[in-house]
Amino acid sequence: MSQPWVPFDDRGLSYGDGVFETILLCQGRPMLWALHVKRLLEGCRRLAIDPPDESALAATWQAPPGGEWEVLKIIVTRGSGGRGYAVPEVATPRLMSRRVPFQPDPSAWRQGVGVRICSLRLARQPCLAGIKHLNRLENVLARQEWQTPAYREGLLADSHDMVVEATSMNLFWQQEGRLMTPALDQCGVAGTLRAGLIEAQHVVPAQLALDELAAVNRLWLANSVQGVWPISALWSSEGACLRRWEPPQDDPLQAVAHPLLGYPATP
Amino acid sequence: MSQPWVPFDDRGLSYGDGVFETILLCQGRPMLWALHVKRLLEGCRRLAIDPPDESALAATWQAPPGGEWEVLKIIVTRGSGGRGYAVPEVATPRLMSRRVPFQPDPSAWRQGVGVRICSLRLARQPCLAGIKHLNRLENVLARQEWQTPAYREGLLADSHDMVVEATSMNLFWQQEGRLMTPALDQCGVAGTLRAGLIEAQHVVPAQLALDELAAVNRLWLANSVQGVWPISALWSSEGACLRRWEPPQDDPLQAVAHPLLGYPATP
Numbered sequence: 001m002s003q004p005w006v007p008f009d010d011r012g013l014s015y016g017d018g019v020f021e022t023i024l025l026c027q028g029r030p031m032l033w034a035l036h037v038k039r040l041l042e043g044c045r046r047l048a049i050d051p052p053d054e055s056a057l058a059a060t061w062q063a064p065p066g067g068e069w070e071v072l073k074i075i076v077t078r079g080s081g082g083r084g085y086a087v088p089e090v091a092t093p094r095l096m097s098r099r100v101p102f103q104p105d106p107s108a109w110r111q112g113v114g115v116r117i118c119s120l121r122l123a124r125q126p127c128l129a130g131i132k133h134l135n136r137l138e139n140v141l142a143r144q145e146w147q148t149p150a151y152r153e154g155l156l157a158d159s160h161d162m163v164v165e166a167t168s169m170n171l172f173w174q175q176e177g178r179l180m181t182p183a184l185d186q187c188g189v190a191g192t193l194r195a196g197l198i199e200a201q202h203v204v205p206a207q208l209a210l211d212e213l214a215a216v217n218r219l220w221l222a223n224s225v226q227g228v229w230p231i232s233a234l235w236s237s238e239g240a241c242l243r244r245w246e247p248p249q250d251d252p253l254q255a256v257a258h259p260l261l262g263y264p265a266t267p
Numbered sequence: 268m269s270q271p272w273v274p275f276d277d278r279g280l281s282y283g284d285g286v287f288e289t290i291l292l293c294q295g296r297p298m299l300w301a302l303h304v305k306r307l308l309e310g311c312r313r314l315a316i317d318p319p320d321e322s323a324l325a326a327t328w329q330a331p332p333g334g335e336w337e338v339l340k341i342i343v344t345r346g347s348g349g350r351g352y353a354v355p356e357v358a359t360p361r362l363m364s365r366r367v368p369f370q371p372d373p374s375a376w377r378q379g380v381g382v383r384i385c386s387l388r389l390a391r392q393p394c395l396a397g398i399k400h401l402n403r404l405e406n407v408l409a410r411q412e413w414q415t416p417a418y419r420e421g422l423l424a425d426s427h428d429m430v431v432e433a434t435s436m437n438l439f440w441q442q443e444g445r446l447m448t449p450a451l452d453q454c455g456v457a458g459t460l461r462a463g464l465i466e467a468q469h470v471v472p473a474q475l476a477l478d479e480l481a482a483v484n485r486l487w488l489a490n491s492v493q494g495v496w497p498i499s500a501l502w503s504s505e506g507a508c509l510r511r512w513e514p515p516q517d518d519p520l521q522a523v524a525h526p527l528l529g530y531p532a533t534p
C-alpha cells in the first residue's frame with residue numbers, strides 16, 4: 001500500500017511537532033468522526049499549529065471502503081522549517097493519512113484481557129495532557145516492558161502514583177454503581193470513545209490511586225478502535241497476580257460504548 | 268539542498284521514536300565528534316534502538332567542506348513498523364543527515380545575551396533525561412513564549428522549580444569561584460560541550476533553584492554549535508529585569524570551552 005513521505009526538515013520528524021488520530025472505519029464510514037476532528041483541532045490549537053480544513057480532513061476517508069473494518073490514521077505536522085525550535089513565521093502544516101484493514105477482537109470483548117502495571121511512570125505535563133501529540137516515547141518505552149501475549153496491555157500511573165491510562169487505551173472502573181475514568185489533566189491521551197461516554201454522562205472523570213486499583217468492582221480498557229475490553233486479571237510489574245475478575249454477563253460499559261462504534265452492545 | 272525523506276510509518280515521525288545530534292563542522296571536521304557519537308549511542312541504548320555503525324555515522328561528514336563553518340544534523344529513528352507502540356521484532360533503523368552553512372555570533376560571545384525565564388515547566392521523566400531524543404514539544408512550546416529578539420534564549424525550570432537548561436542550550440553558573448551546571452538526572456538534554464567540560468573537570472554538575480538564579484556571580488548559556496554566551500540580562504516571564512551582569516573581561520568559561528570547538532578562547 002502506498003504511503004505519504006515527509007522530508008527530513010519536517011517538524012513532525014524533528015521534534016514530534018504535530019498531532020495524530022487513529023479512527024475506526026466501518027464500511028468506509030468513520031466512527032466518532034466529530035470527536036476525532038474536535039480533538040485534532042484542540043491539539044492544533046494547544047500547539048499553535050494552523051488547523052487543516054475540515055473538508056481536507058474528510059477527504060481522508062472519502063474513498064470506497066477497503067473492507068468491513070479499517071483503521072484510518074491521520075497525522076498533522078507543523079510542516080517544514082524554522083530555526084531550531086522556533087516555529088517558522090509562516091508554517092505550512094502537512095496533513096497525511098493512511099488506511100489499513102482491521103479486525104476487531106470479539107474474544108477480548110467476551111473473555112476480557114490480562115493487564116500488567118508498567119514500571120514506567122508518566123511525567124506530569126499539563127501543557128501536553130489530553131491531546132494526541134506525536135511525542136509518544138513514554139508509551140513506546142512502557143510497551144517495551146513486556147513481550148508475553150498474556151498481557152494485552154500495560155497500565156500507566158503518573159509520577160504521583162495516580163492511575164492514568166494504558167499504553168494505547170483509556171481506563172475505566174466501576175465503583176458504587178458508577179462508571180469512572182481518570183481525569184487526565186496532568187498527562188495521558190483523552191480518547192474519543194472516553195469523550196463520547198463523558199459527553200453522554202455515562203462516565204465521570206475522577207481520581208484513582210495505584211494502590212486502590214485492585215479494590216475496584218470492575219475494570220475496563222477501551223478505545224475508539226478496539227471497543228471495550230473487560231480486565232480479567234491484573235498483574236504487578238513484577239508478575240504477581242493482584243486480582244482476577246469474572247467477565248460480566250451484561251457488561252454495562254460495552255452496552256453504552258459499543259453502539260458508538262458500530263460494535264455489538266452485547267458481544 | 269536535497270534532503271532525505273521518511274515514509275509515513277517511520278516511528279520517528281509517528282512517535283518521535285529516535286534520537287538526533289547537531290554537530291559543528293569546522294572546515295568539514297566535526298567538533299566534539301566522539302562525544303556526539305557517545306550521546307547518540309547512549310540514546311539508542313536507552314530507547315533500545317539498534318545503533319548505527321560508527322563508520323556509517325562518520326560517512327555523514329566525509330564530503331568536502333561546504334564552507335568555514337557548517338552544522339551537520341543527524342537523525343536516527345527506529346525505522347518503520349510495529350503494531351502501534353510495540354516495536355517490530357526486527358526493526359531496521361534509519362540514519363539520515365543534512366549539512367547546512369552556519370555563522371557563529373561573535374557579538375553574543377563578547378557582549379552577552381538577554382535571556383528570559385520561561386513559564387513552561389519541564390516535566391520530570393528520568394527515563395528520557397539527558398538524551399537528545401525526538402520528543403521535543405516542551406522545547407517547541409517554550410520557544411513560542413516570546414518573539415522579541417531582545418531575548419536570545421529562554422531558561423527552563425522543572426516542575427519542582429529547579430533550573431534545568433535553556434530551550435536549546437545548557438546553563439552554567441559561577442559561584443565561589445567554581446563553574447557549575449544543572450545535573451539533568453530528571454529532565455533536559457546533556458549537551459556535548461557540557462559533557463566535555465565535565466569530563467575535563469572544568470565544570471561540576473549541581474542543583475540550582477529558580478529563586479537562587481539572580482543571585483549567582485555569573486551565568487552563561489552554551490552549546491556545541493554556538494559556543495559560550497555570557498548572560499548579560501535576566502528577565503522574568505512577566506518581563507521584569509531581575510539582574511544585569513557586565514560581560515567579563517577574561518571569560519573563564521569561554522577560555523576552557525571555546526578551544527574544544529575551534530573558537531577563540533578570548534573572543
